[in-house]
Amino acid sequence: MSLAVSGKVTAALEQQARFCAALGAPFTGALCRVLATGVDPASLTGQRLAAWPGEPMTDALPMRLTGALHWLVRGGRAPGLAALYPPAAMPDDAGLAAALAGLFAVPAIDAAIAAFLDSPPQTNEVGRSGALVPALLTLVAKTGQPLALNELGASAGLNLNLDRFAFDLGGVTAGDPASAVRIAPNWQGPPPPAAALQVVARAGVDIAPLDASDPAVAERLMAFIWADQPERLTRTQAAIALARAVPPPLEKGDAADWLERTLSLADGVTTVVYHSIAFQYFPPTVQARVMGHLAKLGATATPQRPLAWLRMEMDDPANPTTPAIRLSLWRGNGEEAQLLGHCHAHGTFVQWAG
Ligand SMILES: C[S@@+](CC[C@H](N)C(=O)[O-])C[C@H]1O[C@@H](n2cnc3c(N)ncnc32)[C@H](O)[C@@H]1O
Structure with missing residues (x-):
């Protein structure tokens, strides 16, 4: 395959290949490694990559590309490549390169991949x-x-x-035991308290x-999950089916605007x-307004009307790649802040401090 990707795109794909390999996604890593060696310059995708205007890593271009391929495979439009996807045995790079070259040579498939690159990845x-x-x-x-x-x-x-x-959280069960969405992180530390979750709003x-009730949207959501991670695919598929049965009340808007309004x-x-x-991902002004509004409303909270702020975010300088789980509670005595633990970015493990 002759080269058509720019140096910065090659570097981003090579970086993503190392990243995937380190995060237990060797197949997606191999895809990135092979794509980094070049995409046919006569193809629309090759031209798109060669002229990418932005910063490929900032734009999550490698994820757009592997998402496009997974989307085609899941949609039954790339049988040659699909035969190499998990759960098949790990292919060699030459086999992957040949299957990819075959895809970019089909104009309709090439055009679909190039168009898929237009939108940034969005996951849930x-x-x-x-x-x-x-x-x-x-x-x-x-609070009881x-x-x-x-x-x-x-x-x-x-x-x-x-x-x-x-849920199975270190032996503590929660939620609906009959649910098809099964969540059992690798639990480290003491178990959480056993309590009944009752959600009234x-x-x-x-x-x-x-x-998620739109099949095309749901397929795009699934495509951005790495094909090496069947447990993520299974639980997301089950959660999408649940969201179709019980649609989550979701509004379009900015987090701070919505919070201040509702x-x-x-x-x-x-x-x-x-x-x-x-x-x-929120702009600094939005972050400040969210925190300001919570503090303001928190100052009016009482034991009868408490306010809580729960976050799982990469905000711990001591653990820059492991999200912290933090809980703040206002119930009349100022903010009670607690660092409850850390976890894997996808929830694979939870290190619970309690
Ligand atoms: C990485 S995703 C995480 C989605 C979800 N919380 C999860 O854990 O899977 C970040 C989300 O924040 C949303 N977002 C970014 N800026 C926002 C804003 N100002 N207000 C509301 N949502 C925003 C994005 O659209 C995106 O869906």
Whole structure:
């Protein structure tokens, strides 16, 4: 295959290849490594990559490309490449290169890949509920009240249904044991408190909400999950089916605008604002307004009308790649802040401090 990718695109693909290999996605890593050796310059995709205007890593270009391929494979439009995808045995680079060259040589497929590159990846990781729910159990153990859930940066809103998933959290079960969405992170540390989750209200916001009931949107969401990770694919598919049956109430808007407009406290209910791997994407002014509004509303909270702020975010300088699970609670005595633990970015493991 002759080269058509620019040096910066090659470097981004090579970096992503190392990243995937380190994160347990060797097949997706191999795809990136082979794509880094070049894409046919006569193809639309090759021309697109060669002239990429932005910063490929910032634009998540490698994820756009592997997402496009996975999307074609899942849609049955690339049988030659599909035969090499997991659960097949790991192919060699030459076999992968030949299958990819075959794809870029088909004009309709090449055009579909090039068009897929237009939009940035958007994901919704259900595994993160394995870090959010133990924090909600901790909250219920403190307040003894039902919960009103408010999620910021909710994407497709799959985690607005988290009380409807089945959890095994270090031996503590929670949620709906009959649920097809099964969440059992590798648990380290003491178990969370056993408590009954009762959700009496739920709402979410995203600047670009995804409608998981739209099959095309759902397929795109699935395509961005690495093909090496069958457990992520299974639980996301199950959460999408659940969201179709019980659609999460999701609004389009900015997190701060929405919070300032909609958030209020209610008697006998713990109002929870939560977010996972979302805060870093909010502009600094939005982050400041969210925190300011929570502090302002928190100052009016009482034991009867508490306010909680739960986040799973990469905000711990001591653990820059491991998200921290933090809980703040206002119930009349100022902010009670707690670092509950850390977890894998997809919720694969939870290191619980309790
Ligand atoms: C990495 S995704 C995480 C989605 C979800 N919280 C999860 O854990 O899977 C970040 C989300 O934040 C949303 N977002 C970015 N800026 C936003 C804003 N100002 N207000 C609301 N949502 C925003 C994005 O559209 C995206 O869906």
